[in-house]
Amino acid sequence: MADQRRLTTRQVAARLGVKPETVYAYVSRGLLGSRRGPGGRASTFDPDEVERLAHRRRGRPGGGPAAAREQDAAGPVYSGVTLIEDDRYYYRGVDPIELARRASFEEVAWWLWTADQRPGPPFAAPPDGLSAARAVGDALPAQAGLVDRLRVAAVAAAAADPVRFDLRPRTVAATARGLIATFVDALPRRDGAPPSTQSGAVEGSIAARLWPRLTARPADPHTVTALDTALVLLIDHGLAASTVTARAAASARAHPYAVVSAALGAVEGPLHGAASGLAHRMLADVLERGAGPVVAEHLRAGRRLPGLGHRLYRTTDPRAQVLFERLAAVPEAAPVLAAAHAVTETAATHLPLPANVDLALATLSVATEMPPEAGETIFAVARTAGWIAHALEEYEERALRVRVTGRYEGPPPPVPPPSLR
Incomplete structure (x- = not known):
């Protein structure tokens, strides 16, 4: 009897008001479960689970459009991209640390966007876009x-x-692939080599192409692996400030470039993407003067120690732990790793805060002679993949649902107009 109640893909699509391919996208994002019907040829769905998804997408049944808008404004934003719990985080239920060991940044990004586990096309910059950039x-x-x-x-x-205004999932994924490649290939090289004479030419992985844009030091397998690991680990981290900004833009049906542009504005803040630059400068100072004087100077000035602690992790930021392990295989990183450890040990006397991913990024950038802003750049390139994953979810939701409900606290009207002469 239970099997007889299950819905077909076409029935689910009709109930949700979407196309059948969107139903499969919901399955890949963990928003719906499916199982094969008799004969194993077609997917079937639990009607109660479908009803719960319809409830989340459209508001309470019978409540009307206004009620749905109020519910969406006050309630949570549902997402199947990243779960953070118990000092761990997961992309669609998968441990990113395992992904970083098994797959490249490009493969993980393509999987997040399309649910395709096969290696996707290379990340190549469109020639016109790259020339313009x-x-x-x-x-x-x-x-x-x-x-x-x-x-x-x-x-x-x-x-x-x-x-750019084509918001179909596969087109958006292709657009994102080209945009990330454009970001990397448009940056000037620091190793003295000229940019490729063929616009859009693919010269290795994103990590390998980003490396000479961040440092003049020659790359080696260990350092490029560390950079690729950082890119995978930083793809997404839940509803951070930049991701909420990206989803709000996508809710208004902004195209992928505009979604990423909006999110980049939020990254600029010192408490978000730019935090690794502060940690970079602190580590460079520790290498010159030692951890004790630098920590004391920060605390005396009432400044937070950059790179320590995270509001979502009680003990260890798993991203930092993995990056430190990768950097341990890079000989020139040893003094900087020791400096980072000295900071955490010195601060732990009164502030038991573990290292976070910003300190790990700073260790990478200082050890490889990258500029202080390198960590923010790595963060932005990696997080672009996450912003697109969230945008793809938001494009399937009701438009303009991401809206904050404000409460007016100004003087009660009517107020006489001011004299402006």
Whole structure:
């Protein structure tokens, strides 16, 4: 009898008001469970689970559009991308640490976007978008930073893409693949080599192509592996400030370039993407003066010690732990690893805060002679994949559902108009 109640894909699509391929996207994102029907040829679905999903997407039955809007504004944003619990985190239920050991950044990103476990196409920058991004990057003033270049590259690449408004899942995934490649390939090289003469040419993995944009030091397998690991671990981390911004833009049906541009604005803050740059400067100072004086100076000035503690982890940030393990295989990282350990040990006297991923990124950037903003750049390139995963979810939801309900606290009307003369 229970099997007779189960719904077909077509019935689920009709109930949710979506296309059949969207139903399978919900399955891949963990929003719906499915199992094969008799004969193993077609997927079937639990009607109660479908009803719960319909309830989340459209608000309470009978409540009307206004009630649905109020419920969405006040309630949580459901997502199947990342779970954070018990000092661990997971991409669609899978441990990112295991993913980093088994797959490249490109493979993990493509899987998050499409649920396709096969290696996807190479991440190649569209020639027109890459040319436009390099042109606007060359026009920036000398003091422009790497993340400044990413922001203008997103705008330039969007202007060069005539299909940017196509929000079908596979098109969005292809757009994201090209945008990430554009971000990396449009950055100037620090090793003295000229950019590729063939716009959009694929010269290795994203990690291998990003490396010479961050440091003049020659790459080796251990350092590129550490960088690729960092990219995988940083793809997503739940509803952080930049991700909420990305989802709000996607809720308004902004195209993928605009979604990423909006999120990059939130990354600029010192408490988000730029936090690793503060940790970089602190570690460089520790290498010169020792951990004791540097920690004391921060505390005396009333500043937080960058790179320590995380509001979502009680004991250990697993991303930092894995990156430190990767860096242990890089000989030149040993002094910086010792400096990072000295900071945590010194601070632990009164502040039992473990190292977070910002300190690990700073250890990577200091040990390999990258600039202080390298960690923020790595973060932004990696998190672009996560923002797109969240945008893909949001495109399947009711438009404009991500809206904060405000409470007015100004003077009660009517108030006489001010004299402006």
